Amino acid sequence: MTMSTINKALSSEAEISRRNFLKLGAGVLGGLALLELVGVGLMFLEPRSLEGEFGGVVNAGPVDSFPNGSITEFPAGRFFLIRAEDGGFLAIYRRCTHLGCSVSWKPEQNQFVCPCHGSHFDFYGDVENPPAPRALDTFAIHIEDGMVKVDTSRPQTREEFESSQFVYA
Amino acid sequence: MQASTKTPSGKSSHVSRQVERSRMRAVMNNIILHLHPTRVPASALRLTYTWGLGGLSALLTVILISTGILLMFRYDASVERAYASIQFLETQVMFGSLLRSVHHWAANLLLVTVFLHMLRVFFTGSYKKGRATNWLVGIALLLLVVSFNFTGYLLPWDQLAYWAVTVATSLLSYIPLIGNALTTFLLGGPEVGQATLRNFYAIHVAVLPALLLLTMSYHFWRIRKDGDISQPERDDKVLKLTTIPYLIQIELAAAALLITSILLWAMFVPAPLEEMANPAHPPNPAKAAWYFLGLQELLLHMHPLAAMMLPGLILLGVALIPFWDTRSEDIGIYFRSSTGKKIALSAAVLGVVLPIVLVVLDEYWVDFPGWLPGLPTIVSNGMIPLVLTMAGLGIIYWSFQKLFKGNRSESTLGLVTFLFISLITLTIIGIFFRGPNMALIWPW
Ligand code: HEM
Numbered sequence: 377m378t379m380s381t382i383n384k385a386l387s388s389e390a391e392i393s394r395r396n397f398l399k400l401g402a403g404v405l406g407g408l409a410l411l412e413l414v415g416v417g418l419m420f421l422e423p424r425s426l427e428g429e430f431g432g433v434v435n436a437g438p439v440d441s442f443p444n445g446s447i448t449e450f451p452a453g454r455f456f457l458i459r460a461e462d463g464g465f466l467a468i469y470r471r472c473t474h475l476g477c478s479v480s481w482k483p484e485q486n487q488f489v490c491p492c493h494g495s496h497f498d499f500y501g502d503v504e505n506p507p508a509p510r511a512l513d514t515f516a517i518h519i520e521d522g523m524v525k526v527d528t529s530r531p532q533t534r535e536e537f538e539s540s541q542f543v544y545a
Numbered sequence: 546m547q548a549s550t551k552t553p554s555g556k557s558s559h560v561s562r563q564v565e566r567s568r569m570r571a572v573m574n575n576i577i578l579h580l581h582p583t584r585v586p587a588s589a590l591r592l593t594y595t596w597g598l599g600g601l602s603a604l605l606t607v608i609l610i611s612t613g614i615l616l617m618f619r620y621d622a623s624v625e626r627a628y629a630s631i632q633f634l635e636t637q638v639m640f641g642s643l644l645r646s647v648h649h650w651a652a653n654l655l656l657v658t659v660f661l662h663m664l665r666v667f668f669t670g671s672y673k674k675g676r677a678t679n680w681l682v683g684i685a686l687l688l689l690v691v692s693f694n695f696t697g698y699l700l701p702w703d704q705l706a707y708w709a710v711t712v713a714t715s716l717l718s719y720i721p722l723i724g725n726a727l728t729t730f731l732l733g734g735p736e737v738g739q740a741t742l743r744n745f746y747a748i749h750v751a752v753l754p755a756l757l758l759l760t761m762s763y764h765f766w767r768i769r770k771d772g773d774i775s776q777p778e779r780d781d782k783v784l785k786l787t788t789i790p791y792l793i794q795i796e797l798a799a800a801a802l803l804i805t806s807i808l809l810w811a812m813f814v815p816a817p818l819e820e821m822a823n824p825a826h827p828p829n830p831a832k833a834a835w836y837f838l839g840l841q842e843l844l845l846h847m848h849p850l851a852a853m854m855l856p857g858l859i860l861l862g863v864a865l866i867p868f869w870d871t872r873s874e875d876i877g878i879y880f881r882s883s884t885g886k887k888i889a890l891s892a893a894v895l896g897v898v899l900p901i902v903l904v905v906l907d908e909y910w911v912d913f914p915g916w917l918p919g920l921p922t923i924v925s926n927g928m929i930p931l932v933l934t935m936a937g938l939g940i941i942y943w944s945f946q947k948l949f950k951g952n953r954s955e956s957t958l959g960l961v962t963f964l965f966i967s968l969i970t971l972t973i974i975g976i977f978f979r980g981p982n983m984a985l986i987w988p989w
């Protein structure tokens with residue numbers, strides 16, 4: 377073997393490894409680019425609540441306008457404001473905990489009723505009849521300057537009703 | 546004369562026109578022969594072998610795509626305008642109601658033909674001998690067609706649309722760990738709203754058609770690749786006929802018949818449109834579209850997670866059939882053998898009777914949460930009925946083997962026939978026998 381063929385072999389070897397290196401690099405960069413694209417896509421599609429859709433703080437009105445033992449529906453805020461006999465407030469989200477239908481209050485039965493699969497809930501949102509797996513969700517209530525304010529941005533889940541969930545003026 | 550042969554579109558003589566025509570014909574034939582083999586076995590042409598169901602499905606997708614494109618020009622994917630734009634289409638636009646009706650009924654029919662096509666492939670064991678991949682591709686097509694229908698029926702923004710999508714997406718939120726994120730992502734927010742309508746519209750008119758066309762092309766290519774339509778194994782030479790004209794004639798006749806029937810049906814039965822979506826009040830009873838009612842029926846009996854896992858597991862099982870039943874001797878024969886016929890018939894009867902008995906028992910008597918008050922409902926009303934159902938399916942398979950001496954192919958036939966027929970039975974119960982509050986009713 378002459379010197380020149382060895383040189384040739386060496387240089388071609390070097391070339392192959394350079395090519396491999398480039399291939400690897402291109403692969404890695406390509407993979408990264410793909411990941412970035414997926415990331416960009418997901419962020420682009422991220423859930424967007426539009427202006428004016430529900431999800432803000434609802435001013436329900438002055439504390440005194442809700443007599444004890446009353447229930448008031450707020451269709452735009454998607455909740456029922458309950459005032460118990462002892463004056464405690466509870467804001468109940470109208471979305472059935474089974475599969476999301478809207479419950480209605482039936483005064484004659486003293487119950488919330490969901491027409492979709494027949495769940496019933498009592499005055500405090502506790503399940504009286506399955507298939508609903510847990511009590512109706514609630515929204516946080518703040519009382520400011522004698523006004524009841526309900527924050528509908530984040531429903532709070534609960535297994536069942538407890539008196540500690542009441543908010544008092 | 547010479548000039549005219551060079552420019553085919555110019556004034557041409559008698560001869561060159563003929564040349565041109567035969568060239569056109571060659572191109573046409575070439576297109577046809579891209580999709581078909583040149584010669585087909587006479588037995589594969591028998592209408593009662595394939596029932597032409599795959600071809601009808603393909604034609605329906607063509608109808609759906611062309612009517613769908615037209616609808617896009619008139620439809621407005623915004624919560625304020627969607628319902629109004631459909632109403633406008635129905636009452637003011639020339640042929641608007643007909644167009645919507647054709648799109649609607651073709652979509653419904655496609656579900657039926659795809660389901661029946663799948664039954665045909667299954668009953669003739671046509672997933673055997675190298676056709677496992679195409680069976681899987683077929684399952685993907687089935688899922689695509691279902692997704693088309695699901696995303697499509699939100700678009701009119703009527704009561705059915707709103708509540709069916711609310712219930713179905715809430716169902717997804719029961720998937721452990723990722724459920725809530727997935728639901729919020731699909732809905733584009735906490736509830737069905739403007740973002741949901743946009744998402745579903747884009748998926749329905751862009752994402753799914755692209756996927757469907759790709760998958761369908763692969764499906765067709767794969768049929769050729771797998772050695773054309775399945776045939777029974779034979780020693781003697783089979784008679785082969787040329788595709789043109791024998792197969793093409795049949796296909797053209799079937800296509801003409803299908804198009805005529807859909808047009809007539811659509812003229813006399815307009816596509817339904819309920820009241821505009823009202824997020825405060827679901828209708829009572831709140832039923833999904835008819836083809837989902839068999840699955841919705843499960844929700845009345847099980848915890849949502851179990852009601853989702855059961856069809857999921859069954860679909861997985863159905864996808865894996867070609868890897869379980871690899872017995873190739875009985876390919877191309879309806880119901881495998883005379884034993885297979887007996888098993889399939891008993892399975893069909895069982896598939897009618899057993900679901901009815903179970904539904905009635907559960908409505909009036911079975912109450913796992915009441916019997917096992919200490920357990921969370923996901924166990925008492927979820928995992929327990931799920932495990933019992935799976936065990937029941939195991940027993941059914943086992944009894945086909947023991948009572949009928951069925952081999953693996955025949956017993957699989959029995960089990961899957963039972964499942965298919967049960968789905969149909971549950972769907973009929975959901976359509977006709979469920980009334981207000983989803984209680985059982987007698988429809989007449
Ligand atoms: C959009 C949906 C679909 C279309 C347009 C379609 C179309 C077709 C066509 C035209 C054929 C030729 C034979 C015939 O007409 O029966 C065929 C065969 C086949 N299809 Fe489909 N199909 C669809 C969905 C499915 C589904 C849901 C399955 C099963 C899971 C499936 C599995 C198969 C298999 C395994 C074959 C080969 C059958 C044989 O060799 O005899 N396809 N398909």
Ligand code: FES
Pocket residue numbers: 472473474475476477490491492493494495507508
């Ligand atoms: S959504 Fe209320 S009972 Fe199912």
